[in-house]
Amino acid sequence: MGRKFFVGGNWKCNGTTDQVEKIVKTLNEGQVPSPDVVEVVVSPPYVFLPVVKSQLRPEFQVAAQNCWVKKGGAFTGEVSAEMLVNLGVPWVILGHSERRALLGESNEFVGDKVAYALSQGLKVIACVGETLEQREAGSTVVIAYEPVWAIGTGKVATPDQAQEVHASLRDWLRINVSPEVAESTRIIYGGSVTGANCKELAAKHDVDGFLVGGASLKPEFIDIINSATVKTA
């Protein structure tokens, strides 16, 4: 059994209630492959998580864009992993390069967050730049390779560039974790993915899906979900 294609939509710090309603409508009406073929996870800002979760078609899941590094308490402005679990939010994105660059999140801090979120039963989309910092065997982790130069720039990695890095991440897992974990971990690509370039990227052996920013706010996100069929063709 191969790795199921994974498409994540990271809305980042975007959206009004009206826009969210529109995006959810587009997602709910889109023709997409069955959940056996593609796993779709959208990540609105925290404040919209409950409304999106309650209105989204049931086969699509939601992710938070971050969570606190340990148990909640006196940490003003933070949201804990326990709260996400309590709300029924199954996924969290951790270590996005925007948080690393703008908020100074270090590899160690991100690693601690990944470990804590997994310990609470969350599934993690762990974002890496050029190196792999953290892994946890036995839990659900999707690794997002996001070259910083490709994020929000319109400058997408070529399919060969993405394949090369994904293959080396998988090799790292094979050597440092186990062949089983290397084979089963989904390694997804993020950085200027669009409806126009997704199929060529999806065709690469070690590209198991996408983490989409800008295009996840637009109807073309449905086309990106549909690129999963490249794997089954």
Ligand SMILES: O=C[C@H](O)COP(=O)(O)O
């Ligand atoms: O989380 C998504 C990535 O940062 C990619 O963003 P982008 O598709 O707008 O380049």
